[in-house]
Amino acid sequence: MSRLRLAFWGTPEIALPCLRAAAAEHQVVLCLTQPDRPAGRGRKLKRQPVAALADELGIEVAQPAKADQALERLAELEPQALVVLAYGQLLSPAVLAAAPLGAINIHFSLLPQLRGAAPINWAILRGHERTGVSSMFMAQGLDTGDVIYQKACPIGAQETAGSLAQRLAEMGAQVLLPTLEALATGHAPRQPQDQAAATWAPMLSKSDGLMDWSQSAAELDRRVRGLDPWPGAHTTLGGNPLKLFAPTMLLDDNQGQAPGTVLAAPQAPEMLAVACGQGALALGSVQAAGKQRMEAAAFLRGAGAAPGERLGA
Template sequence: MAAPLQIVFAGTPEFAAVVLRRLVETEYSIKAVYTQPDRPSGRGRQLTPSPVKAIATAHQLPVYQPSSLKDKTSQAQLAALAPDLMVVVAYGLLLPTAVLQIPPLGCINIHASLLPRWRGAAPIQRALMAGDQETGVSIMQMEAGLDTGPVLHTVRYPLQPDDTAATVHDRLAELGAEALLQCLPAIAEGTATPTLQDENQACYAPKIHKEEAWLDWSQPATFLERQVRAFNPWPVAQTQIKDQILRVWSATALATETAASPGTLLAANKTGIDVATGKGVLRLLKVQPAGKRAMAVQAYLNAHPLTPGSVLAKNPGKPPRP
């Protein structure tokens, strides 16, 4: 009977923690876990371990937290672990070529898109904003380029009309864990069949920035609805009304035609806050005033009655485009 695969796992956020939870339940040997250094978090700004570190510590796995893998010392430390394979999931640090060459079976990555679509830092949000009908996860053999390596396995997920970045994140994390476990036997046996990515189909998913959260009312309602879903739970879409920031957690696009200028408040009642857009109407369903918790529109209107005809502030940031 062959010895179990010797794995080094590298990841940081909850997406990666979901995969690690599943991996520790298998027969594979996890030699060590790499994760980002502890970061200040919460109101007290206390140093907080990453979700991956919390799982590793709970299972008494060795944890390494270098600030970089570019230096010879960190590389020698990794090589001394003698892993057969390195599994990387949203680690957040660049893996130099020297690191990619340490495990005999290389390094594989679980990426939250159907590569080559949406390479980069924010594939879930960009897929939702673009109105993609489906997304998924790809198991990729890592190479020097950004998410450019050959794909070993994919699992597809049809996006639902009410999906948010939060719900897609959770579903793809589970699918990623399942996909990894499906792939590992073939990788260990050397029978995995990599498929080269089609560079003509590649597109990039840049990191989300806070200024993108501002709703630009000149955009179509369908796009603004996608933006709201893509930015839930972070950075959360927002607008400005009566000189106050109003965050928008949930909204739906209406096909209603209107001659009102974009940003005009058309109606405000228990069914929602209707706002004119560049095309159609966006109905706000769940909002969050400054300093308060998110709430249904009815609760918000009880304390903040609105008059139709007023205009919500135009976007002061740099809006994303459909």
């Protein structure tokens, strides 16, 4: 394989397998991430995951407030290609043109499906049976560039956004390496996307996690799993916030109770079972206000919800 000089643009943990793979097979001359930010109760400055790994690998790190501020350093280092994965900013035409072989993006969906900021979450929220990873040449539109390679995978019945992200992160490295090999040899395919078939995966906020118990159990199951671990599905109990997490179980019978009613469910005695508009949903873990995430069984043994109480009322 021809070794390429690369500049790697990425910030969160999901980008780490691709950075490791790129650094093992090629020369990563610069890693660009979002600036470090305060975190935790002490609000101490926390190193961004890609920056921390780059430190370990001995790769120079730049954390410009705006991506264009890196143009001078890119001109000095002369990367042949840019690799971009969850960087956190849109890149300008000047940045995209900073390497002669172009800018390659790794996106966690089967484009043109699920363009945008949260494709992993929305694949679950919308009940897709499969998703995958795409590599593409970056263009000015949002995730509109020509596709190079794709790799598909099924979405499991108990898949959460967190578990699916871990699988796709590793798959991303499996897609990136042949993409870079094809780029180095000048034989990278270019498959234009079908713009008419595009769907969108917009950024999520905490408000997206609010549970509407009048919906079906199947819909609410996808909401819980698709927002686990962040931003988290949530409801209220006695006026206090309660977050809801996987594992989940779909129950056919809501026992004729009003949506949001806590049920005694023999099929799921260790879970928090709740009547929905159609069927019922049993939840395996919860987080009450001021508490750590815990198994529903422990919550129910403590000051948790009793059958007949209403959530979200």
